[in-house]
Amino acid sequence: MIPFTQYVRGLAGDDDLVRLDGPFEIPVDALAAEALRASGPALRFQRSTGTDLVSGVFSGPDQTQHREARPWSRLSLGLGLDPEAALVDLLETIGDLGPAGENPEPTYTGQAASGTDIELQDLQFPQGETETWPAVTLGVASVSTADGTHWAPVHGSVVGGDTLRVRVPDALSSLVAAGTTMAIALGVPPAAITTAYVLAVTGQTATPIQSCGVTGTVPLVPTNGGLVPSATEAVIETTVADRQPDFRSDRREGWEHVVASGPLSLSVESVRTTENPVIPISPVGCPLADDLQLTGLATAATLYDRLNNYWGISPVEWVMLPAEAELGICFVASDILYGGFEWQLANILFSFSSLFDTVVIVDEDVPPQDFGRVLADFWLKSHPARDWMFSEPDAPAATRPHYRRDNETGSRLYVNAAWDPRWKETYIAPRVTFENSFPSSVRDVARVLWNESDIAPGVMTENESPH
Amino acid sequence: MPVNSLREYLDLLDTTGWLRPFDQPVSWDLEASAATMLANIRDGPIPVFESITGIETESKLVGDPYRGPQARPWNHFAQALDLPDGLSGRTYYDRVIDRLNAPTAPRTVASHEAPCKETVRTGNEVDLLSFPWPYIHEGDGGRYSNHHTIVAPDPDTEWGTWSSHRMMIHDSSRASLLLLAGEQVPNRYYYDYEPRGEPMPVAVVIGSEPTVESTADMWIPTGRSEAAFAGGLKDAPVDLVQCETNDLYVPATAELVLEGHVRPDDRLDEGPFGDYFGYMNGPRRSMPVFEVDAITHRDEPRIPFCVEGSGVGYGQNSTSTLRLVAAGPDATVGLRAAGFDVAMAVPWRFTSRTVWVIATDRPYPGYLHELANFIFTTWGMLHIDFFVFVDAAVDPLDPRAVLTAIALEADPDADFHQFGVERMPKVPLNIYQTPDEKGSADVGTSKAKTAKAYIDATTDGETTETTTTETRKRAQERLVEAGLDAARFDRLDEREAKSQ
Numbered sequence: 001m002i003p004f005t006q007y008v009r010g011l012a013g014d015d016d017l018v019r020l021d022g023p024f025e026i027p028v029d030a031l032a033a034e035a036l037r038a039s040g041p042a043l044r045f046q047r048s049t050g051t052d053l054v055s056g057v058f059s060g061p062d063q064t065q066h067r068e069a070r071p072w073s074r075l076s077l078g079l080g081l082d083p084e085a086a087l088v089d090l091l092e093t094i095g096d097l098g099p100a101g102e103n104p105e106p107t108y109t110g111q112a113a114s115g116t117d118i119e120l121q122d123l124q125f126p127q128g129e130t131e132t133w134p135a136v137t138l139g140v141a142s143v144s145t146a147d148g149t150h151w152a153p154v155h156g157s158v159v160g161g162d163t164l165r166v167r168v169p170d171a172l173s174s175l176v177a178a179g180t181t182m183a184i185a186l187g188v189p190p191a192a193i194t195t196a197y198v199l200a201v202t203g204q205t206a207t208p209i210q211s212c213g214v215t216g217t218v219p220l221v222p223t224n225g226g227l228v229p230s231a232t233e234a235v236i237e238t239t240v241a242d243r244q245p246d247f248r249s250d251r252r253e254g255w256e257h258v259v260a261s262g263p264l265s266l267s268v269e270s271v272r273t274t275e276n277p278v279i280p281i282s283p284v285g286c287p288l289a290d291d292l293q294l295t296g297l298a299t300a301a302t303l304y305d306r307l308n309n310y311w312g313i314s315p316v317e318w319v320m321l322p323a324e325a326e327l328g329i330c331f332v333a334s335d336i337l338y339g340g341f342e343w344q345l346a347n348i349l350f351s352f353s354s355l356f357d358t359v360v361i362v363d364e365d366v367p368p369q370d371f372g373r374v375l376a377d378f379w380l381k382s383h384p385a386r387d388w389m390f391s392e393p394d395a396p397a398a399t400r401p402h403y404r405r406d407n408e409t410g411s412r413l414y415v416n417a418a419w420d421p422r423w424k425e426t427y428i429a430p431r432v433t434f435e436n437s438f439p440s441s442v443r444d445v446a447r448v449l450w451n452e453s454d455i456a457p458g459v460m461t462e463n464e465s466p467h
Numbered sequence: 468m469p470v471n472s473l474r475e476y477l478d479l480l481d482t483t484g485w486l487r488p489f490d491q492p493v494s495w496d497l498e499a500s501a502a503t504m505l506a507n508i509r510d511g512p513i514p515v516f517e518s519i520t521g522i523e524t525e526s527k528l529v530g531d532p533y534r535g536p537q538a539r540p541w542n543h544f545a546q547a548l549d550l551p552d553g554l555s556g557r558t559y560y561d562r563v564i565d566r567l568n569a570p571t572a573p574r575t576v577a578s579h580e581a582p583c584k585e586t587v588r589t590g591n592e593v594d595l596l597s598f599p600w601p602y603i604h605e606g607d608g609g610r611y612s613n614h615h616t617i618v619a620p621d622p623d624t625e626w627g628t629w630s631s632h633r634m635m636i637h638d639s640s641r642a643s644l645l646l647l648a649g650e651q652v653p654n655r656y657y658y659d660y661e662p663r664g665e666p667m668p669v670a671v672v673i674g675s676e677p678t679v680e681s682t683a684d685m686w687i688p689t690g691r692s693e694a695a696f697a698g699g700l701k702d703a704p705v706d707l708v709q710c711e712t713n714d715l716y717v718p719a720t721a722e723l724v725l726e727g728h729v730r731p732d733d734r735l736d737e738g739p740f741g742d743y744f745g746y747m748n749g750p751r752r753s754m755p756v757f758e759v760d761a762i763t764h765r766d767e768p769r770i771p772f773c774v775e776g777s778g779v780g781y782g783q784n785s786t787s788t789l790r791l792v793a794a795g796p797d798a799t800v801g802l803r804a805a806g807f808d809v810a811m812a813v814p815w816r817f818t819s820r821t822v823w824v825i826a827t828d829r830p831y832p833g834y835l836h837e838l839a840n841f842i843f844t845t846w847g848m849l850h851i852d853f854f855v856f857v858d859a860a861v862d863p864l865d866p867r868a869v870l871t872a873i874a875l876e877a878d879p880d881a882d883f884h885q886f887g888v889e890r891m892p893k894v895p896l897n898i899y900q901t902p903d904e905k906g907s908a909d910v911g912t913s914k915a916k917t918a919k920a921y922i923d924a925t926t927d928g929e930t931t932e933t934t935t936t937e938t939r940k941r942a943q944e945r946l947v948e949a950g951l952d953a954a955r956f957d958r959l960d961e962r963e964a965k966s967q
Contacts, residue, residue: 018949018950018951019949020945020946020949026938026941026942026945027934027938027942029934030934030938030939030942031942031945031946033934033939033942034939034942034943034946034956035946035951038943038946038951038952038955038956039955040946040951040952040955041951062867064865064866064867064870065537065538065781065866066510066537066781128933128934129933129934129935129938130933130934131933251933285933286933287867287868287871288867322870324866324867324870324871325870325871325873325874326871326874326875327874328871328873328874328875329870329873329874356874357879358873358874358877358879370780370781372779372780372781372782372817373779373780373781373817375780375815375817375818375866375870376745376779376780376817376818378817379815379817379818379821379822379852379853380744380745380746380779380818380821380897380898380899381898381899382899383899383900383917383918384852384853384885384917384918384919384920385885385888385889385917385918386899387899388883388885388920390879390880390883391879393880400874400875401874401875401876401878402875402876402926402927403875403876403877403878403881403882403927404878404880410878410879410880410881411879411880412879413879413883423901426902427901427902429744429746429747429748429898430606430746430747431745431746431747431776432604432741432745432746432747432775432776432777434501434504434505434508436605436747437497437500437501437504437604437605437606437741437747437776438497438500438501438504438604438605439497439605442497442498442501442605443501445493445498445501445502446498446501446502446504446505447505449489449491449493449502449514450502450505450506450511
């Protein structure tokens, strides 16, 4: 388990975080959004109040450009993996945080956020240019029931000195009543916020964390709400004041496209922080925002696990809901076991997720970090008449896209950009790659030429190696 | 001043650190291509191979000279046109479109003024094999010239028509030309010269100046001269000189010119070849024969070649770059001239000859269908299968924005439109048809037909920006001050400044 501040220090140590000194005349979320659009580093906003904000810590570079870092590199680091970790290693690690077959033994340690009780406004949450209230994002809500502690992602607004209006999954709302105590944890270990997202996107918010893998890795501490990670930067203890406030936010965190959510009005009882708290923020609604990346990875981890536990074998190489497509398309790489398997694969994905109604299937040898190849094969290997398969127009609309918001049914689409397993081997066109197109002796000559150069082009890429 | 020759262009690259000469002996037999492919994949400098083993002439090979940097593929070409460094893609398009809207007629020069005539070989002196035509991929059918401009006769223009078709070398005087019916020059051969039993005069121009090289890939309508558009691009006339053995005119600053004719009723094997789809594809087929009558060239000619197949996905090469930096602006001009309210037409950078993205307004119902119908029937639709329409406000040079538009706005139920089921022609270079479907039709198209489709990824209403343009610009400036790379921020360029 890596505490949040240690994680942020790690990003800085990897030159993947830039500090900006306040004061900030430009809205902080605008700065965060522009850095994300530019595939820039994470940002730390240093403020004289002693409470720093960080953005981009759960996001990463735009995969539509060739980059050394992956969109999942930062979260890999946060979950204790190497930043170079393969996507599937991360997906499996994320999957292990969720509901487990057995109850792991929890560890309890002292609360890091043990400072003097402060006012909510002292945290100075960022306020968007068109927003009425300061925004709280990337929070983990914790409530306690007879079954245990329940976690869910939470975001909302600071609407007064002691009032928060937030949105949480309906599954969490159903566990609380007026007067119920709820803790909101900000700046939790990456494993904890990832767990909250996993529970939300799988509709398992009602599953107590005592039954989840995260309990075995993240030390916990009790609050008046529920258990929270001991190494939480800020703990806001609240009581539920109104379960049906008149509160609508135009901005929705990524997880809200997956599960039904609703508003709560919370009365703030206490705010405790570490000595110099660092609180993550996400420019919700902007491209590549942290909440979008977390939702995409949590959903992909869930789908990956389900697909590979369905057929008795594990044909699926990877699943991706790229933030670059705003989670509106699911890409999957798989061994196409037999003719028609691609139809099964697409429709199982539609069964397990309502986020998207377009699936793109690529061959198992396409590496997820070579998204450029995915975006080429998408069109090159699919016959425009035979491999773009539309269902009957009787499917409910997916939750992420903007179209068909009137509850009308419509079609789903899968694009088969994988070789037909019924084709003869001689029909399969070999790829033009450095590895395939030149004998080893020639490859050696080429490498030596560049290696002797004082301006050699960059590092070895996937395209230079067989898969 | 815009550059006037390939050499000037290479010098320009040299001054910016984007050229890498190699004086070590390198073979044309896969080695030059392998080294070039590494650069293409890794976004490295442009390689020039100064010492080619086993050839009689003092030729040099240049690997994918027009490949642009992956982050800003238009940057080198913009400099060749004497446009400012660091333009955003949209601003670059605006500037090039302005140039294309003002074609400039070429001028003719005498032979003694034309660098491409420094050496003239005719009759028995003609020897194709004295030049280092590269063997590009293991598995290719032979050695190729694939980075050149074909000049062919056109009764409607004074200067002929320019295009680009790969050419496989067979012996000292013959090559096979990949002529696929449906394009102007192949059509001229298959449906005009060959039925009359006449040889078609042709010049293969190798190492042209940048604007010439770029116009060969444009869809210039019949009756209009590519030479004039090349002049418009460089804002100065292109110098042309008459061939030695036929009436065609060729760019005078070219490195090497092969004059000859395409024989009627004669075929030689062509292919297979690792082509622009990024896959080796076949089958080996019979294609028309180009017979060389004369060779003229500059001293120590630089022979450019393209490692086709390396320009898909993240990789870029000369042809994928030229499509983006030249064919895109040209297509935008063409669609506007046809009356369509198009902001930009841009090839999809991951597979530039299969998919195009068009940013456009929708002024009336049915507009997209009309637009799609127009381009499906008037463009070189043997290659392109898909058009994606996005809002005029969406930057089609930004793949993330396009992908988002497809994901969020294109309803599978209503926004994917197929133009008939397998009724359209297709080049046999594709990889989704079986060998049986490709067949070996006489004029080079697949035996089986295919479908074409367009995707309406435009919004149905207003989109709301949470941040004003001015705030975004100030945020970017603040981030640049903090040390982030300024080149990543398009809104810092003059186009945005003008809109304030």
